Amino acid sequence: MADAAPTRARRPARQPRRSVGRAGVGRPGVVWALPGALFFVFFAVAPMLLVGALAFTDWDGIGTPSWTGMSNWSRLWDDPETHQAIRLSLVLTVLTWVFQTPLALLLGVWAAGRQRNRAVLSAVFFLPLLGSSVALALVWKSLLDPNFGLVADIGPALGFADGDLLGSSNGAFGAILFVTAWQFIPLHTLIYQGGARAIPRSLYDAAAIDGAGTVRQFFSITLPQLRNTVVTSSVIMVVGALTFFDTVLILTKGGPGTDTTIVPYLMYKNGFQAFDLGYASAVATILVFVATTVSLLLVRLTGFAAMRSTREGM
Amino acid sequence: MRIPRSRSTLRASTLTAAVLLFATALTGCGSGGPGGSDDGSLDVWVYQDASTKVQREVIKRFNKTSDIKAKLTEVPGEGYSDKMRTSMGTPNAPDVFFNWGGGSISDFVRKDMLLDLDPAIAKDPELKKAFIPTILDAGAIDGKHYGIPMRGMQPVILFYNKEVFEDAGASPPESWDDLLGLIDTFKGAGVTPFALAGTDAWTELMWVEYLVDRYGGAGVFRKVQSRGMAAWDDPAVLKAAQTVRDLVGRGAFGKNYKSVNYTADGASTLFAKGKAAMHLMGSWEYANQKANQPAFAKSGLGWTTFPAVPGGSGDPRSVVGNPTNYWSVNAKLKGDERKTAIEFVKFAAGQDYSKDLIANGDVPTTSDAAALLAEHENPDYARFQYDLVKRAPDFTLSWDQALPATYTPPLQTAVQKLFNGQLSPAGFVDALKGM
Structure with missing residues (x-):
């Protein structure tokens, strides 16, 4: 509070000066964006360019990187493990979207209502988001222990005899899918809850008068009104799924064999276990490229870039 | 890392x-x-x-x-x-x-x-x-x-659970035949013969290291270190890989070893609770058990050497580990x-x-140091380790640490795939040669 007071006092004195310089428009100038822009350049753009350059070198982390031209890239092209990683990452991303979106959407819309116990239950659903990914993955690792974990009891019912879930390719992949969904659905629920709250009450009132039931209202009002929210949530979800890492590191270490080695884990394996930083940079560059393309495509194809309002004609 | x-x-x-x-x-x-x-x-x-x-x-x-x-x-x-x-x-x-x-x-x-x-x-x-x-x-x-x-x-030691051995009327293996016999004994008793943490590939690597050492001696891996990956061609490596498949096929590691971990104490708990009879692990297992199952570490934990294999030319006194x-x-x-x-x-x-x-x-x-070991909190265990290492003609450093870092991930992946049945013994040798 002590800081806030003088700031507030200074503000009126500055305001007129700035308005004069900018023909009365009170918008902040380029200078205001400088700290943020510099931070972004130093900690995001510059490292990304460096990684792009490293992808054309051979570097083991000590000494000087040596230029090797396209050799990392031709290796990438031929490496079956990389192909598998890209395939697994894409499948994981699609399944993540298919699995998380409907659940988050329904939970979010439900949480936007005014039912009894809603606040309490929403708070409970929100809990997984508060834990650290590493701690949560460790908890799940214990739950998935085939002899002492939960999966020892329920594994056979799921089709994993002897609780051998992490040891089977599909089981381990499913575990990653499930644990990350369990962890991130609350975030998307929150986004949908916010979106659903912003839908004008009058639309529902009018629909009710016309005789529309809950289901009809959901499909004719809620869903179309949430169009932009769906895009926002999907972009976060897709980019998030392409960069899942800690859950894989702790839960499966990319195994069994390489059957859950998705691209970010492959990058870590090459970079920080093999110290083959040139090749790891090439993998990272691919990841940056794919994630950027996918999110741009999503934004383009859905018309989100035009920022068309969902309230047109109201 | x-x-x-x-x-x-x-x-x-x-x-x-x-x-x-x-x-x-x-x-x-x-x-x-x-x-x-x-x-x-x-x-x-x-x-x-x-x-x-x-x-x-x-x-x-x-x-x-x-x-x-x-x-x-x-x-x-x-x-x-x-x-x-x-x-x-x-x-x-x-x-x-x-x-x-x-x-x-x-x-x-x-x-x-x-x-x-x-x-x-x-x-x-x-x-x-x-x-x-x-x-x-x-x-x-x-x-x-x-x-x-x-x-x-930190040598790798074959630990056993004394109580489980007593219940089964068994004694620690002194030969490979003993070991194979014990697999059947414990399977019959409903106990997993060997605890194995299949999600942590380095625990499986210990088996391969010992088997290669017993079949072909410490020279096999020394050759890999000095001449490069083509030296994995040694028949001892293939023989070791076949033995691994044989052990897996006999049920030596139970049915769900692929999902068991070491880092969250999955394998050690299995072993300490008597659900597994033996555990091939580094000497730190004692400290680990002392921290988590103190009673077991004190009186239930037994230790012995890795037995020789039939037809093997390696010196059975050699050890692997750190x-x-x-x-x-x-x-x-x-x-x-x-x-x-x-x-x-x-x-x-x-x-x-x-x-x-x-x-x-x-x-x-x-x-x-021999004279000082009486001061150790567990003098028997300390003496066993010290003598084991002192009379060993060779102490092979764990492969994943002896080879340059760039080989660690492919080595571990190949070993895990061998144990999981995703690679045949011949495929395993090829994978190592191709690193």
């Missing part, structure tokens, strides 16, 4: 892994942080864990005798490899530092960053005699010594600083140092 070497502290350290990943990313920038010898003192880096207090003590003793003072930097365990690697070649590099020998320093040796200690060892016959020769040699690269042993030994950790000296040190650094690493050969190690529960690698 390679495989964590001090596995007894793994459980806690996994928790901090992600935090440290971030931290190493920052320290990697080389800005600030401890290091550098500009202030005229000797900068000593050590892997921080329960054993660090031994190094704290030796620094105190050393500084009483020396004009140039040594200063200890304790680097949190999980990030040690990364930090060591990113600092070497920068002005922040340590003067003397802890390492695992073999692959952990071979890249530094190639770039002439480490001091060859052979002249110092040649000048001081006492120093050479001070350590068990196999241990001193296990840290050598291309026949030259770059490290002085400075921590306890011989010890080493001090290495940075080659950039000159004149008095270099002399002081060599004086400092020699302190690890002293009796005071060995006593501190024993008080800490470690088994020292010095050749005169």
Whole structure:
């Protein structure tokens, strides 16, 4: 509070000066964006360019990187493990979207209502988001222990005899899918809850008068009104799924064999276990490229870039 | 970050892994942080864990005798490899530092960053005699010594659960036939013969290392180290891989070993609770059991050697595992600083140092430590380890640590695939040759 007071006092004195310089428009100038822009350049753009350059070198982390031209890239092209990683990452991303979106959407819309116990239950659903990914993955690792974990009891019912879930390719992949969904659905629920709250009450009132039931209202009002929210949530979800890492590191270490080695884990394996930083940079560059393309495509194809309002004609 | 070497502290350290990943990313920038010898003192880096207090003590003793003072930097365990690697070649590099020998320093040796200690060892016959020769040699690269042993030994031992053996009326295996017989005995009793943590590939690697050693001797892996990956062609490697498949097929590891972990104590608990009869693991298993199942560690834990295999030419007295950790000296040190650094690493050969190690529960690698072992908290276990290592003609450093870092991930993947049945024995050999 002590800081806030003088700031507030200074503000009126500055305001007129700035308005004069900018023909009365009170918008902040380029200078205001400088700290943020510099931070972004130093900690995001510059490292990304460096990684792009490293992808054309051979570097083991000590000494000087040596230029090797396209050799990392031709290796990438031929490496079956990389192909598998890209395939697994894409499948994981699609399944993540298919699995998380409907659940988050329904939970979010439900949480936007005014039912009894809603606040309490929403708070409970929100809990997984508060834990650290590493701690949560460790908890799940214990739950998935085939002899002492939960999966020892329920594994056979799921089709994993002897609780051998992490040891089977599909089981381990499913575990990653499930644990990350369990962890991130609350975030998307929150986004949908916010979106659903912003839908004008009058639309529902009018629909009710016309005789529309809950289901009809959901499909004719809620869903179309949430169009932009769906895009926002999907972009976060897709980019998030392409960069899942800690859950894989702790839960499966990319195994069994390489059957859950998705691209970010492959990058870590090459970079920080093999110290083959040139090749790891090439993998990272691919990841940056794919994630950027996918999110741009999503934004383009859905018309989100035009920022068309969902309230047109109201 | 390679495989964590001090596995007894793994459980806690996994928790901090992600935090440290971030931290190493920052320290990697080389800005600030401890290091550098500009202030005229000797900068000593050590892997921080329960054993660090031994190094704290030796620094105190050393500084009483020396004009140039040594200063200890304790680097949190999980990030040690990364930090060591990113600092070497920068002005922040340590003067003397802890390492695992073999692959952990071979890249530094190639770039002439480490001091060859052979002249110092040649000048001081006492120093050479001070350590068990196999241990001193296990840290050598291309026949030259770059490290002085400075921590306890960590051989891989075949542990067994005494109670389970008593219930089954069995005795520890002395031959391969005994071992195969025990598999059937315990399967009949509804007990998993061997606990195995299949999600942590390095635990499976121990089996392959011992089998290759028993079939073809320590020379097989030495050939790989000196001649490259084509040397995996040795028939002993194929034979070992076939034996692994045979063991898996007999149900030696139970049915769900692929999902069992070591880092969250899955395998150790299985073993301690009597659901598994035996466990092939590094000597740190004792400390691990003491922390989690103290009663079992005290009275239920038995240990024996890995048996010979039929038709094998390897010496059954040989061991595999982590011989010890080493001090290495940075080659950039000159004149008095270099002399002081060599004086400092020699302190690890002293009796005071060995006593501190024993008080800490470690088994020292010095050749005169036998008389001191009575002071160990478990003298029988300490003597077993010490004798095992002392009479071993060869102590093979774990492959994933002996080979340069770049081979670690493909090696571990191939081993895991072999155990999982995703690779045939012949495919396994091909995978190793193709690394």
